[in-house]
Amino acid sequence: MRTKTGDKEKDILEAAISVFAENGYHNAKIQKIAILAGVAIGSVYVYYKNKEAIFSKIVERLWTDLYNQLQQIDDRADISTAEKFDALIDVLFDAFFDKPFLARAIISEGSNQIEKDNNAYMEPYRNFMTLGEKIVEDGIKENIFNPNIDIKIVRSFIFGGFRFLLYQWACAPQDSSLSLIRQNVKFFCKKGMLNSNMA
Amino acid sequence: MRTKTGDKEKDILEAAISVFAENGYHNAKIQKIAILAGVAIGSVYVYYKNKEAIFSKIVERLWTDLYNQLQQIDDRADISTAEKFDALIDVLFDAFFDKPFLARAIISEGSNQIEKDNNAYMEPYRNFMTLGEKIVEDGIKENIFNPNIDIKIVRSFIFGGFRFLLYQWACAPQDSSLSLIRQNVKFFCKKGMLNSNMA
Amino acid sequence: MRTKTGDKEKDILEAAISVFAENGYHNAKIQKIAILAGVAIGSVYVYYKNKEAIFSKIVERLWTDLYNQLQQIDDRADISTAEKFDALIDVLFDAFFDKPFLARAIISEGSNQIEKDNNAYMEPYRNFMTLGEKIVEDGIKENIFNPNIDIKIVRSFIFGGFRFLLYQWACAPQDSSLSLIRQNVKFFCKKGMLNSNMA
Amino acid sequence: MRTKTGDKEKDILEAAISVFAENGYHNAKIQKIAILAGVAIGSVYVYYKNKEAIFSKIVERLWTDLYNQLQQIDDRADISTAEKFDALIDVLFDAFFDKPFLARAIISEGSNQIEKDNNAYMEPYRNFMTLGEKIVEDGIKENIFNPNIDIKIVRSFIFGGFRFLLYQWACAPQDSSLSLIRQNVKFFCKKGMLNSNMA
DNA sequence: TATGAATGAGGATTCATTCAT
DNA sequence: TATGAATGAATCCTCATTCAT
Numbered sequence: 150m151r152t153k154t155g156d157k158e159k160d161i162l163e164a165a166i167s168v169f170a171e172n173g174y175h176n177a178k179i180q181k182i183a184i185l186a187g188v189a190i191g192s193v194y195v196y197y198k199n200k201e202a203i204f205s206k207i208v209e210r211l212w213t214d215l216y217n218q219l220q221q222i223d224d225r226a227d228i229s230t231a232e233k234f235d236a237l238i239d240v241l242f243d244a245f246f247d248k249p250f251l252a253r254a255i256i257s258e259g260s261n262q263i264e265k266d267n268n269a270y271m272e273p274y275r276n277f278m279t280l281g282e283k284i285v286e287d288g289i290k291e292n293i294f295n296p297n298i299d300i301k302i303v304r305s306f307i308f309g310g311f312r313f314l315l316y317q318w319a320c321a322p323q324d325s326s327l328s329l330i331r332q333n334v335k336f337f338c339k340k341g342m343l344n345s346n347m348a
Numbered sequence: 349m350r351t352k353t354g355d356k357e358k359d360i361l362e363a364a365i366s367v368f369a370e371n372g373y374h375n376a377k378i379q380k381i382a383i384l385a386g387v388a389i390g391s392v393y394v395y396y397k398n399k400e401a402i403f404s405k406i407v408e409r410l411w412t413d414l415y416n417q418l419q420q421i422d423d424r425a426d427i428s429t430a431e432k433f434d435a436l437i438d439v440l441f442d443a444f445f446d447k448p449f450l451a452r453a454i455i456s457e458g459s460n461q462i463e464k465d466n467n468a469y470m471e472p473y474r475n476f477m478t479l480g481e482k483i484v485e486d487g488i489k490e491n492i493f494n495p496n497i498d499i500k501i502v503r504s505f506i507f508g509g510f511r512f513l514l515y516q517w518a519c520a521p522q523d524s525s526l527s528l529i530r531q532n533v534k535f536f537c538k539k540g541m542l543n544s545n546m547a
Numbered sequence: 548m549r550t551k552t553g554d555k556e557k558d559i560l561e562a563a564i565s566v567f568a569e570n571g572y573h574n575a576k577i578q579k580i581a582i583l584a585g586v587a588i589g590s591v592y593v594y595y596k597n598k599e600a601i602f603s604k605i606v607e608r609l610w611t612d613l614y615n616q617l618q619q620i621d622d623r624a625d626i627s628t629a630e631k632f633d634a635l636i637d638v639l640f641d642a643f644f645d646k647p648f649l650a651r652a653i654i655s656e657g658s659n660q661i662e663k664d665n666n667a668y669m670e671p672y673r674n675f676m677t678l679g680e681k682i683v684e685d686g687i688k689e690n691i692f693n694p695n696i697d698i699k700i701v702r703s704f705i706f707g708g709f710r711f712l713l714y715q716w717a718c719a720p721q722d723s724s725l726s727l728i729r730q731n732v733k734f735f736c737k738k739g740m741l742n743s744n745m746a
Numbered sequence: 747m748r749t750k751t752g753d754k755e756k757d758i759l760e761a762a763i764s765v766f767a768e769n770g771y772h773n774a775k776i777q778k779i780a781i782l783a784g785v786a787i788g789s790v791y792v793y794y795k796n797k798e799a800i801f802s803k804i805v806e807r808l809w810t811d812l813y814n815q816l817q818q819i820d821d822r823a824d825i826s827t828a829e830k831f832d833a834l835i836d837v838l839f840d841a842f843f844d845k846p847f848l849a850r851a852i853i854s855e856g857s858n859q860i861e862k863d864n865n866a867y868m869e870p871y872r873n874f875m876t877l878g879e880k881i882v883e884d885g886i887k888e889n890i891f892n893p894n895i896d897i898k899i900v901r902s903f904i905f906g907g908f909r910f911l912l913y914q915w916a917c918a919p920q921d922s923s924l925s926l927i928r929q930n931v932k933f934f935c936k937k938g939m940l941n942s943n944m945a
Numbered sequence: 946t947a948t949g950a951a952t953g954a955g956g957a958t959t960c961a962t963t964c965a966t
Numbered sequence: 967t968a969t970g971a972a973t974g975a976a977t978c979c980t981c982a983t984t985c986a987t
Binding site: 738 | 894898900914939
Binding site: 549550576577578588589591592597598 | 955956957963964
């Protein structure tokens, strides 16, 4: 039989990331994905039920990966909660460090439905968020973080800010370095804007 | 009795806000907008060149309004820069306080093109952002804000965070109060997460 | 405004009859119908929700018409039940007398679902059948028809036979005259095949 | 253990009957047939040229069988022509007696092309019909049947009626017993509807 | 023979936009 | 201005068939 040569499933996913990145979900054409992946249109449907399924898979894969990373970090007994929070930010940034296409694909239109829908593919995302909240909660218990902050709100604020910065960077990677952004985000989250040198 | 002039244009815009909010840009049907506005499809095109122009107008009107408000605040000599920053956050929140539809319409898919394109209608948005940056810059000069933060990055971070919180709130207004969100954002921006009571 | 010129709705229906007749339901292309009707593809969808709706309309119109005719016949007090049954056969034949396309469109594949589904558009058909059964029942009560026949079965047998003859004729109208067919059907239904001259 | 040769071809055919029956020709998927037959898709094409060929084979097999049965009946010298006609009806009914799937498969959409095309696979069907006509002709010569009936027309009428009844029964076997139908068909064909008890 | 991954032509339907009135 | 019937390009997805193994 005609055997799977190479990894068409992966080729299609990679192609889809590029096309979603460049055009957004609604303007991404299946044909374009197929051509970029070097397969026939029909082959796309051999591996994925439909357009949405491709997008879902991209999202799911990403958050599953991030969740696993965060879990390993959280499991460590040798680092402090503050360091874990730091690592959380790092995990997010590293995931997209050399993948602006992935960033744009995930973030551009279509993903605002995020959290809203109960689709199974969003579970890894929710797991990640829950674990992130737990780390912040730990920090509050340990008196590292301010107990007056609303965790859910702050979590969304940070995530939204990260998302938007990432998207801007993905659209024009040369405009600012991701490490400068990372540094600012960390500083901002932890210390805010006020000048602590002030009286 | 509805007088004829001026109203239709506004009716269409209001209807469009609802429809964009409920369906997102790509799933918003011109016909639905027309019906909701109580006009014929053709009339939509008398007042607006095309679908995008309607969306642009909504965005433009919003940011023009916000920019004007921020300008008045910035012009005041009787309040401090810290208070101006505080007011900046308030302007953003007040704009959507009783308008979840507007929030969803503006933020949902389609508006990620924001900033990317150089369309004239984005000018009020850019003006607002520039003025916001100036206020922060003033704060840095006055030693209120930390001079090490990158203004552009922080500005985008705050805006992204605000945007995401707003969208979540707009999708489920009952889940959390906008004033609680506002309070947390202000606190977070200014003081960050660290517990300043700590030694 | 661009006003309805001519009767596009009717043009489309007539075109659809031809195309369904020639190709059967599944092989009838909407584009072909549109071209034949002299309208744009989109116009088809202005008047009909989808392909199935066009077919339904054809069927519905036909049976509504036939039912009305049969009702008028049944209402008459001046003719006998035997004559009414005769007229019932005539109604069926006359409906297709100069419309082989209509016959083929209705009968070819797709209409075997007939009776099976409860779609509203089948109601006129069911009305016709019910009234037909009533006429036969009357005949039985009046001792004209044999009381041992199962009305439902006989009704379906006659209808199926008519249907098949009609389809064959519609495919090759020249092969046999419809009036010869009509005459045989009437004779067969009433007297069967046995030679009554026989002892 | 299933022996290898001969079985697959038959398995596919049996599976096809079920799938055609349940879905009709156009909605029958080759994949479904393959799965039901327990073979690979490709294997279907080892035994049959294409979808149509499978359908043709079903039809051909059926009519070949029926024709052979009818031939044996016709060859008998010990029964009258009237009894042969009776047996003809029985052959038809018996063929489907415990096989509603076969009935639906054969009759549902797609088989109206029957008689229209000159494909070789229709020959057994035509043979059966010709032999059926001969029996009726014999009956006419023997003065059993009425000489005024048009054999071709009556033959199609009976066949169409049988076909439709069969289809209805196959769709809902519990609604009426096949033997009641058979009995009515025989009576109707031979004696028609008129009450011969009447003066 | 047997397999099933790969193919790609084909078609129903949508909907922003136009334009004759 | 106002209308809404008319347009048709554009696209997702299906599925019979092929063919390399």
